[in-house]
Amino acid sequence: MQLDADLRRALELGQFELHWQPRVSAAGGVLLGVEGLLRWQHPQRGLVSPAHFIPLAEETGLIVPIGAWVIEEACRQVAAWRAQGLPSFGVSINLSARQLRDDGLTDLVRASLLRHGVPPGVLELELTESMVMDDAERNLRQMHTLRDLGVGLAIDDFGTGYSSLAYLNRFPIDKLKIDRSFVHDMLADPTDRAITMAIIGLGHALGLQVVAEGVEEPRAAALLREARCDELQGYLFGRPMPVPAFEAWLAERE
Ligand code: G
Ligand code: G
Ligand code: MN
Numbered sequence: 306m307q308l309d310a311d312l313r314r315a316l317e318l319g320q321f322e323l324h325w326q327p328r329v330s331a332a333g334g335v336l337l338g339v340e341g342l343l344r345w346q347h348p349q350r351g352l353v354s355p356a357h358f359i360p361l362a363e364e365t366g367l368i369v370p371i372g373a374w375v376i377e378e379a380c381r382q383v384a385a386w387r388a389q390g391l392p393s394f395g396v397s398i399n400l401s402a403r404q405l406r407d408d409g410l411t412d413l414v415r416a417s418l419l420r421h422g423v424p425p426g427v428l429e430l431e432l433t434e435s436m437v438m439d440d441a442e443r444n445l446r447q448m449h450t451l452r453d454l455g456v457g458l459a460i461d462d463f464g465t466g467y468s469s470l471a472y473l474n475r476f477p478i479d480k481l482k483i484d485r486s487f488v489h490d491m492l493a494d495p496t497d498r499a500i501t502m503a504i505i506g507l508g509h510a511l512g513l514q515v516v517a518e519g520v521e522e523p524r525a526a527a528l529l530r531e532a533r534c535d536e537l538q539g540y541l542f543g544r545p546m547p548v549p550a551f552e553a554w555l556a557e558r559e
């Protein structure tokens with residue numbers, strides 16, 4: 306219960322931050338975007354992983370204001386990077402089911418983009434299959450509204466959820482992100498390699514961009530490149546980093 310009370314105050318106290326993980330083109334290693342990952346700087350516990358507090362935030366509904374903060378912070382940060390004259394790249398953030406069901410979501414996203422002068426195409430929202438399939442018709446309407454606004458939509462952790470292929474074709478999405486469990490085991494396990502390759506083929510057949518997450522080894526990157534995977538993300542290229550570390554990472558590549 307203490308964690309719950311702390312979580313309630315964390316927003317007011319400014320204890321959340323986003324860490325940024327690069328996503329690069331498979332073909333040329335060019336920075337295409339960054340994924341913002343939420344972190345909680347707890348005064349006693351230190352850096353708390355979202356894996357620990359997001360389930361709690363979802364239960365209590367706190368994920369809605371926390372998620373609104375994430376959207377606002379991502380827009381603020383990308384506007385700051387654009388103002389610094391850095392080469393342009395996209396920004397993606399993760400949504401939870403509660404946020405997707407919230408009727409105010411599109412207005413919230415629109416307002417943050419406008420406030421910071423960020424073109425909608427710069428922002429990408431990551432959803433999971435399971436999240437969408439729970440009340441699919443309603444979520445599909447919400448996804449169309451977001452798409453009409455001009456933001457990108459990606460299916461995260463693809464391959465671990467339970468959307469049918471028939472539904473996948475109805476999602477107004479731009480991108481599939483192959484779950485990192487398949488990518489991670491791809492070199493050792495022929496089944497995981499086959500699944501990874503099949504997802505790349507499926508995504509392309511549906512006109513989608515395909516991202517491999519959890520790329521840790523050069524040999525995996527080479528196989529994915531050969532298979533025409535579009536984008537790669539993982540520790541091989543960069544961990545999720547606080548802003549100064551990400552900016553140093555970027556400066557080193559130039
Ligand atoms: O970065 P890390 O591996 O610790 O993230 C753990 C999980 O938390 C991942 O599934 C990630 O998608 C999720 N997550 C990270 N940031 C956010 C966020 O801002 N909102 C939501 N809903 N989930 C997030
Ligand atoms: O569920 P989602 O895909 O949003 O979660 C992304 C999480 O995966 C982040 O918390 C990030 O810390 C983690 N991650 C990113 N790259 C790698 C990687 O190469 N290996 C491992 N093990 N985890 C990674
Ligand atoms: Mn993600």
Ligand code: NA
Nearest residue numbers: 461462484518
């Ligand atoms: Na994922």
